[in-house]
Amino acid sequence: MRAVHDLSFTVEPGQVTGFLGPNGAGKTTTLRMALGLITPDAGSTTFDGVPYADLPSPLRRVGAVLETAFHPARTGRNHLRVYCRAAGLPIERADQVLDQVGLTAAAGRKAGNYSLGMRQRLGLATALLGDPDVLVLDEPANGLDPEGIQWLRGFLRHLAHDQGRTVLVSSHLLTEVEQTADRVVIVGAGRLVRQGSMAELRAGAGAGTVLVRSPEAPRLAEVLRGAGATVLSAEGQELTVGGSTTDDVGRHAFAAGVELHELRSNTSGLEEIYFRLTAGQEQYAAGSPAGGPGPDPAVAGAHAAQGGQS
Incomplete structure (x- = not known):
């Protein structure tokens, strides 16, 4: 093997x-x-x-x-x-x-x-x-x-x-x-x-959104859409924005005179990215908590080792 x-x-x-x-x-x-x-x-x-x-x-x-x-x-x-x-x-x-x-x-x-x-x-x-x-x-x-x-x-x-x-x-x-x-x-x-x-x-995993809270959330959503950002969700005073950084959102809000109560990035951690990238490649796979079958174990491959230089 x-x-x-x-x-x-x-x-x-x-x-x-x-x-x-x-x-x-x-x-x-x-x-x-x-x-x-x-x-x-x-x-x-x-x-x-x-x-x-x-x-x-x-x-x-x-x-x-x-x-x-x-x-x-x-x-x-x-x-x-x-x-x-x-x-x-x-x-x-x-x-x-x-x-x-x-x-x-x-x-x-x-x-x-x-x-x-x-x-x-x-x-x-x-x-x-x-x-x-x-x-x-x-x-x-x-x-x-x-x-x-x-x-x-x-x-x-x-x-x-x-x-x-x-x-x-x-x-x-x-x-x-x-x-x-x-x-x-x-x-x-x-x-x-x-x-x-x-x-x-x-960036490669497409991870990362911006969470923003404002009493003028509907107006801010329109401002951001006009600037090319994607408003992924809008619930009450909270917006989830894709395709922008916190700097971008803050700058657009300031230019439009929109009051902000919260502004923060919501990026995926290494654990989430790791499991997304290695899904299905485990050597051993446990059954589900309810006792059902788990995913098929992956077969490890390879014959050549080209290790990295230090």
């Missing part, structure tokens, strides 16, 4: 890119191919034009967390020191990255006794050991509490925006991705479904 087919995208430095798709869409397979853990039938992934396997010092160039693996009897500090020795990195990096991810107080504890959230932080610390330019993270927020998720959001944005690093994050937490990512790549059944910034995704 094919997992990825003709998938190509670019991940830019200075940005957090969210990598989204239903279970079985090919996300983890794509990341494993990017890191040379799986060999595709065709295509390639490069980091500034160089395949991962050909990087002279991979950990200094790319930090990745696909699975959090550790010896349960080793302390968090010793786990990281083993990686430092293997990669020829200064041993001091272990304590430095433990501090970065907030695990200094638990550095001497056995990793086998860490909570799931602490293991995720330890995995992130491992990826940071080489102080890499690129981070590739698969579900890094799993197991984190709300405070930890908020910390991770700020940390990843700091790495990208303030330090100019390239950050690619695979996640099922759509609301969190919407608050963290600058760009989004959505895949389904092993193929690219859509990519772009949130603004571009909303």
